[in-house]
Amino acid sequence: MALTTQPPPVKIATPFGMAADVVIHGEERASQSYKKGAFLIDDDSGLIKENAAGYVDGGGVTRRTLGIALGDATGTTSHDVAIGYAGAYTVFEGTLTDLSAGTHTLAAGDKWQTFTVRKGTYNWYLDYNTLSANGAFIVGFKDAVGTVDGRVYFILTAACRGGMHAASGAI
Amino acid sequence: MPLTYQPQPLKLGTPFGLQSDLTMHGEEAAGSTYYKGALLQDNDAGLITESTSPVDGSTVADRAFGIAYAAATGTTSADVAFGYIGQYTVLEGTLSNATAGTHTLAATDKFQTYPITKATHNWYLDAAAVSADGGIIIAFKDDVGTVNGRVYFIITAAARGPIHAASGAL
Numbered sequence: 001m002a003l004t005t006q007p008p009p010v011k012i013a014t015p016f017g018m019a020a021d022v023v024i025h026g027e028e029r030a031s032q033s034y035k036k037g038a039f040l041i042d043d044d045s046g047l048i049k050e051n052a053a054g055y056v057d058g059g060g061v062t063r064r065t066l067g068i069a070l071g072d073a074t075g076t077t078s079h080d081v082a083i084g085y086a087g088a089y090t091v092f093e094g095t096l097t098d099l100s101a102g103t104h105t106l107a108a109g110d111k112w113q114t115f116t117v118r119k120g121t122y123n124w125y126l127d128y129n130t131l132s133a134n135g136a137f138i139v140g141f142k143d144a145v146g147t148v149d150g151r152v153y154f155i156l157t158a159a160c161r162g163g164m165h166a167a168s169g170a171i
Numbered sequence: 172m173p174l175t176y177q178p179q180p181l182k183l184g185t186p187f188g189l190q191s192d193l194t195m196h197g198e199e200a201a202g203s204t205y206y207k208g209a210l211l212q213d214n215d216a217g218l219i220t221e222s223t224s225p226v227d228g229s230t231v232a233d234r235a236f237g238i239a240y241a242a243a244t245g246t247t248s249a250d251v252a253f254g255y256i257g258q259y260t261v262l263e264g265t266l267s268n269a270t271a272g273t274h275t276l277a278a279t280d281k282f283q284t285y286p287i288t289k290a291t292h293n294w295y296l297d298a299a300a301v302s303a304d305g306g307i308i309i310a311f312k313d314d315v316g317t318v319n320g321r322v323y324f325i326i327t328a329a330a331r332g333p334i335h336a337a338s339g340a341l
Contacts, residue, residue: 016255017189058339088258088341089193111197112213112333134339139195139255157339158328 004102005149007095007125009037010068012084013153014091022085024067032073035122039065040083044164048081056117058134058159061166065156068092086156087171093142097149100129106150111138114157126154134159175272176319178295180208181238183254184261184323193255195237203243206292210235211253215334219251224289225297228304228329231338236331238262256326257341263312267319270299276320281308284327296324304329
């Protein structure tokens with residue numbers, strides 16, 4: 001079953017304990033069409049692209065990220081890309097929904113669990129259907145328990161933070 | 172041999188390079204009796220409980236992601252404010268020895284990693300067992316030669332995490 005409602009984009013909620021958001025810059029890979037809030041990674045050739053696997057769960061180097069897009073792709077090769085760096089203290093805000101059931105109703109037991117981050121049609125979300133070893137560790141709720149497809153705050157677990165090169169370590 | 176002296180509680184040192192302490196909030200699990208400074212984790216049902224001793228990363232239960240700012244209230248779902256334990260969180264605690272009863276702080280203790288163990292109420296680093304994961308000592312608060320000296324430490328990556336089976340470290 002597909003998602004009943006496509007999620008709004010992921011965004012950075014707070015630079016936890018830091019003075020400012022942590023922004024790094026790269027250069028856009030050819031033919032990119034990602035949206036603001038997309039999870040990005042390098043292409044192992046020095047350029048930045050959307051995580052093409054469609055998953056951030058640490059299941060291999062292709063399923064990791066360096067951070068989220070702070071703007072849409074321009075479609076221009078080597079254009080500047082501003083990235084909200086995903087570090088150990090980066091708290092994101094995103095939608096917790098369920099690809100299998102179509103929706104998810106936020107429950108108290110969702111807090112402190114770790115879910116796979118997946119790509120919807122454009123935007124990324126947390127998939128309740130796949131409780132995961134690595135992915136988004138929920139540290140707070142923006143919406144109240146009982147909200148359908150509620151927004152939550154999360155930190156990416158260590159194994160999800162890294163570059164594309166084969167066998168490269170997590171950040 | 173038990174500890175000769177019960178340790179003082181753990182507490183946050185300095186938020187290493189950060190602007191402030193990292194405070195999170197959760198809800199208290201039923202039956203909690205932990206004290207201020209206890210190491211905390213979730214209960215896999217959305218509530219916060221005391222970690223299983225020792226915190227050495229040997230199982231998902233033997234990890235932590237927080238330190239209690241106050242003792243448990245005993246009220247299920249009461250607000251729990253805790254200091255989040257991340258890569259840059261420096262904690263202060265007592266280095267003692269559960270086998271010998273006490274430990275005299277030595278220069279060679281620095282940069283060693285010890286399991287973080289619960290005493291009667293409070294948690295401490297146990298010099299009886301150098302560990303792969305637990306608290307890596309990065310500095311001394313007390314002088315070398317101090318019995319049961321206070322040290323500064325960071326919890327290693329494998330010992331930071333939630334309780335869900337096979338969940339990854341933070």
